Amino acid sequence: MQRACLGLVRFCLSAWVGIATFFVVLVIELRQSELFPETIKFNHPRVMFPLYYGFEFGLLGTALICAAACAWSAKAGAGRRRTLFGLVFAAVLLAACDYAIVYRTLIDIMQTAQLGETGLPQLPPRFHELHHISRWINEAVLALTGAGAILSLSIERPAV
16 A cells, blocks of 8 residues: 555656646746737636646645655655655645635736726736745745655655
């Protein structure tokens, strides 16, 4: 059971690092592309971010449960296993704060924004502040997840 959990932790953390990196590249390309009108670019957070958070919580939640199962189930590498659990727990906690506090506020601001002269909603300075906070939080989650993925590779297998 412990080997399966450790394998699943490794998979989930590595998968999240890859998915999050791909998502950032995709969003940057979307924002800079001339193929999409500004209205599509404006609405991308409402369309794409629920998928982002769904994958994030699915993978990191699974990793957290498996890391908890590994953390206290074996003597070998106990310090590393508990550190791994702490990294994953911190990543999930930050991700939950980002979603519940920052992202939902950003969406509310977008929905209540007044139309400007360009025909697009005018976003207040608070929106841009929250957007930067969300970027910092997501970078921290990615760093914690990456550190956890690397640490999980150094955890030795239990003696059979």
